[in-house]
Amino acid sequence: MADTQWEVYEVFHQQSRGDPHIYVGSVHAPDAEMALVLAKEQYARRQACVNLWVVPASAILATEYADEDIFDRATDKSYRESWGYKTPKTIRASQDEGAKRDDD
């Protein structure tokens, strides 16, 4: 039997303006416009949303998991991480406060 399944579109959801679009899942659809229509009810019916993106899954070029080792760090690269830098006290204090709010 022929595969009657529609194309897969990956869905990206933006919670409020200025936020990054976050990948939330996929839908099957005959074209991009229909993918947006369907994505709205699949991925924006519970959480707040101001904008959706859909992208044909076939348009995404991905690395191979077999090549996962390219992400390994053969030598100490901790100097690249932000905690390696001095953070002004005021910024750190406001970050801590933000983290505390998130916990509440």
Add this chain to the structure above:
Amino acid sequence: MTTIETPEALSVITKEAVVDLLYRMADDELMIGHRNSEWTGHAPILEEDIAFSSMAQDEIGHAHVYYQLLHELGEADPDTLAFGRKQRAYRCAALVSLPKNDWAFTIVRQFLYDASEQVRLAALSACNYSPLANLATKLRSEEKYHMMHGRSWILRLGNPTEKSHEKMQAALDKAYPYATGLFEPSEYCQPLLQAGICPTENELKSQWESAVAPVLADAGLTIPASCKPVYGGRVGKHPAELAQLLEGLQLVYKIDPSAKW
């Protein structure tokens, strides 16, 4: 014309007319929501199953808020209004009583119905009775999505293959006279117009025709010429299919009116 803020400030005739209008709108929403919910688990694809079920919930949600507004106007509580009336007391148009049929009919009916809601809510959002104007304004956002959804399906099913075109045209031929029946004129048309609540049904119908015609034309579908509107629902004369619908809808309430689920 001054804005009317509370039920008490409505004149006797205007109140009667608003009550009739709200019954028509609420009962339409309840029945089409119920009919559409019959697709839950059966829609053509999973994504659409979820989307269409959500839209059915939207319609039933609209019915609920209209029943609440009716309750504020002195009618019974929303549950009693939804589940506790005799068939002849409902004011829904015959369009929404019809069985769901195939997907083509469901999509065509929903599109024609949503377009009618869109023009009515647009008018009501500027009406003189502010509780209704506020509510209409709020509900328009959901209707906007419903129109996007309906339009997308109509355009995709109308054109692509001969078989799909035939099914859609047959659905339109069947649904159209019922859809024009949504605008059944009544004795309340003039009072509603004079009180600045709602344009006449004839006026809404012509706005509706302007809204649906271009989409149907783009989809390669032909509006049936000279079709007689199916009237009766607004005065409680319903097709036999409503009895079957109410049997399911009222089943639990009849066994136990206080049941919670």
